[in-house]
Amino acid sequence: MNPTTLEDAERLCAAGRRAVDLGLSPGASGNVSVRSGDLTLMSPTGVPLSELDPGELSVLDDSGRHVDGPAPSKEFPLHLAMYRRVQRAGSVVHLHSPHTVAASCLPAWSKTSALPPITPYLVMRVGQAPLVPYAAPGSARLAQNLDELPGDFRAALLANHGSLVAAADPAAALDGAIELEEASRIVVSLQGREFSVLTPEDVRELTERYGTVWEC
Known part of the structure; x- marks a missing residue:
């Protein structure tokens, strides 16, 4: 493993x-x-994230073919x-x-985002995160459902399943997942109550400043 790959x-x-x-x-x-x-x-199948070893990761080539290390997680597609x-x-x-x-089990807020613009931090750090229709974990259909979603986004909620975030590096991707978890916690805690969300003007100001995407 070369120094750059080891660092990654x-x-x-x-x-x-x-x-x-x-x-x-x-x-x-x-x-x-x-x-x-x-x-x-990629993290190998069946290995808890707390036990990942830099020398024991699954390695895929640019076509997604497994070329080295243990078998990848079933979610590689x-x-x-x-x-x-x-x-x-x-x-x-x-x-x-x-x-x-929990939030992924609720109806989507809109066609473009599972969650409402509940806090400025969700809008500025993550942007819109659509709800991907359910398919079995690890299935080709789940990846296809993601492929078929329209629009521009960097994160999503998988129906009845969890979150998915893409970013520049692992730390940034995890930060996005943390922000989604916090926004989801707020939304779930407010179920059954009236609550306010950011206005389209507020959302537009944040997306223009921070380079995220949210279709109001």
């Missing part, structure tokens, strides 16, 4: 450990990946679909954090 692997493992420390990856759930040159390094959609992304994080799973 170490960053990926650090993000995985942090997700577990924050209570966002129960049991052996969740999977993470990072692009390193023409390769994608989902990660590859997200890289196709967000071509500038360097990392993808998929978690089963409690509140995003």
Whole structure:
């Protein structure tokens, strides 16, 4: 493993450990990946994110073929679909954090976002996150459902499943997942009550300033 690839692997493992420390990856759930040159390094199947080893990651080539290391997580087609959609992304994080799973079981706020613009931080740090229609975890259909969604986005909620975030690097992708979890926690806690959201003008100001996307 060359120095750059090793550094990418170490960053990926650090993000995985942090997700577990924050209570966002129960049991052996969740999977993470990072692009390193023409390769994608990914958490292996069945390995808890707290136990990731930089020298024991699954390695995929640019076509998604498994070329080295243990077998990848069954969600590798989902990660590859997200890289196709967000071509500038360097990392993808998929978690089963409690509140995003709960929010993913609710009706979507709109066609373009599962969650409402409930806080400025969701809009400025993540942007809109549509609800991907349910399909079995690890299935080609789930990746296809992501492929078929219209619009521009860097994160999504998977119906009855969890969150998916793409960003420049593993730390940034995890930060996005943390923000989605917090916004989901707020939305779930407000169910059954009237609540306010940001106005279209407020949303537009934030997206223009921070370079995110939200279709009002």
